[in-house]
Amino acid sequence: MTLWFWIVVACVVGFLTKLLGYLVPKKWLANPRVARIAGTLTIGLLASLTVANSVATGQQLVLDARLGALVAAAVALWLKAPFLVVVIVGAAAAAGLRLLGLP
Amino acid sequence: MSTSLRQSPGARVGLSIAVATGLYGVSFGALSVASGLTVWQTQALSLLLFSGGSQFAFIGVIAGGGTPVAAASAAALLGIRNAVYGMQINVLLQPRGWWRLAAAQVTIDESLATSTGQTDPLEQRRGFWVAGVGIFVLWNLFTLVGSLAGDALGDPKRWGLDGAAVAAFLALLWPRLRSRDAGAIAAACALATILAIPFVPPGVPILVAAVVAAAVGWFGYRAGPDGEGLEPDIDPYPDTVQTDRTDPS
Numbered sequence: 137m138t139l140w141f142w143i144v145v146a147c148v149v150g151f152l153t154k155l156l157g158y159l160v161p162k163k164w165l166a167n168p169r170v171a172r173i174a175g176t177l178t179i180g181l182l183a184s185l186t187v188a189n190s191v192a193t194g195q196q197l198v199l200d201a202r203l204g205a206l207v208a209a210a211v212a213l214w215l216k217a218p219f220l221v222v223v224i225v226g227a228a229a230a231a232g233l234r235l236l237g238l239p
Numbered sequence: 240m241s242t243s244l245r246q247s248p249g250a251r252v253g254l255s256i257a258v259a260t261g262l263y264g265v266s267f268g269a270l271s272v273a274s275g276l277t278v279w280q281t282q283a284l285s286l287l288l289f290s291g292g293s294q295f296a297f298i299g300v301i302a303g304g305g306t307p308v309a310a311a312s313a314a315a316l317l318g319i320r321n322a323v324y325g326m327q328i329n330v331l332l333q334p335r336g337w338w339r340l341a342a343a344q345v346t347i348d349e350s351l352a353t354s355t356g357q358t359d360p361l362e363q364r365r366g367f368w369v370a371g372v373g374i375f376v377l378w379n380l381f382t383l384v385g386s387l388a389g390d391a392l393g394d395p396k397r398w399g400l401d402g403a404a405v406a407a408f409l410a411l412l413w414p415r416l417r418s419r420d421a422g423a424i425a426a427a428c429a430l431a432t433i434l435a436i437p438f439v440p441p442g443v444p445i446l447v448a449a450v451v452a453a454a455v456g457w458f459g460y461r462a463g464p465d466g467e468g469l470e471p472d473i474d475p476y477p478d479t480v481q482t483d484r485t486d487p488s
Contacts, residue, residue, distance in 0.1 A: 139280065141307070142307030142308060142310060143280055143297070143307070145311050146284075146288055146310070146315060148287075149318070150287075150288045150290055150314065150315065150318045150321070151288075153318045153319060153321055153322050154318070154322065154324075154346045155325065155343040156322045157322040157323060157343070157346065158325050158326075158329045158334070162326060162330065169456070171323050172456045172457075173319075173452075173456035174319045174320040174323045174456075175320065175456065176452045176453065176455050177316055177319055177320070177449060177452045177456065178317060178319075178415065179421050179424045179425050179428070180448050180451060180455070181292075181316055181317050181428075181445060181448065181449055182317075182408055182425075183424070183425035183426070183429045183432075184428045184429065184431070184432040184447075184449070185295070185296055185300075185445055186405060186409050186412055186429070187432045189299055189302065189401070189404050189405045190405045191433065192436045192441065192444070195436060195439075195441065196436075196437070197433065197436055197437065201399070201401075201402060204402070205399065205401075205402025205403070206402075206405050206406070206409060208402075209406035210409060212406075213409065213410060213413045218259065219259075220262055220263045222409070222410040223263070223266040223403045223407050223410065224403070225406060226399070226402045227399035227400060227402050227403035228402075229399065230396075230399030230400075230401060230402020231397065231402070232399070234396070234397070234399070
């Protein structure tokens, strides 16, 4: 139930954030600092989520097959593979490394 | 002077972006149920939150053992850029009344990019709506396909779905790393995350990184054009150069 509650909160906040852009005076968000923070937040959060999902298991840092998935995904992106292909490459790398005995 | 919808460059680009983006709703659906959400909870995120980065952030925090509060916070922070996009669309299209609410819901990276890539106001309008509504429909459809398939797969680790999540986050980040500054911010936030992981509960390291990113945005980061990192995660106009975007084909 708590999970449902926070899903609804995230959805409401997400929608109101989008709507905010349509309602507030233009010059508020045209402020370069606001745009800059929106940009740095996006980069920082995605970088953090990438790393946390690669090496965190609870509060421990663990090196396992996920790191192989990260490297494989980076190679796929460097080769300009589309999103879905990158995701499949990541899954295949992790599954393959586990078949080879990695944790 | 206006072309028919069939020949409209804005609508055409919007449709191709809708197909490409909508398809990867499959990966969101599968990863969401693998992280422990139900099919209904997964669908609620796609219908109501409807912003790829925020949705992946929510399930990424939950998958790592984070609390729902941390998950909602990460999703909310990643959604802030949509307010900036909304302002741009509001200036371009000036939707009125109920259209505003509809426009707000489909204000995402891809609809903004499709719209701002056009120069003719009519095409900007068509691009925005075709991309936005098209992605909304397909993204939700493929989310359902993915979550039902993911539910049937069983043990997510055996299929490497934790590796798929890592790949998805890197793929969302990658197109935003076009400048050295962006790379530096990503590196600093990655480091802050690793340093924080042993000391704070799961999910919180991501919020620590958000504080670092916001501080960099507030105090430093003067180089580069404004709106760095606000590039959409998909480029609707890969074959055209910046200066001539009216006729992609």
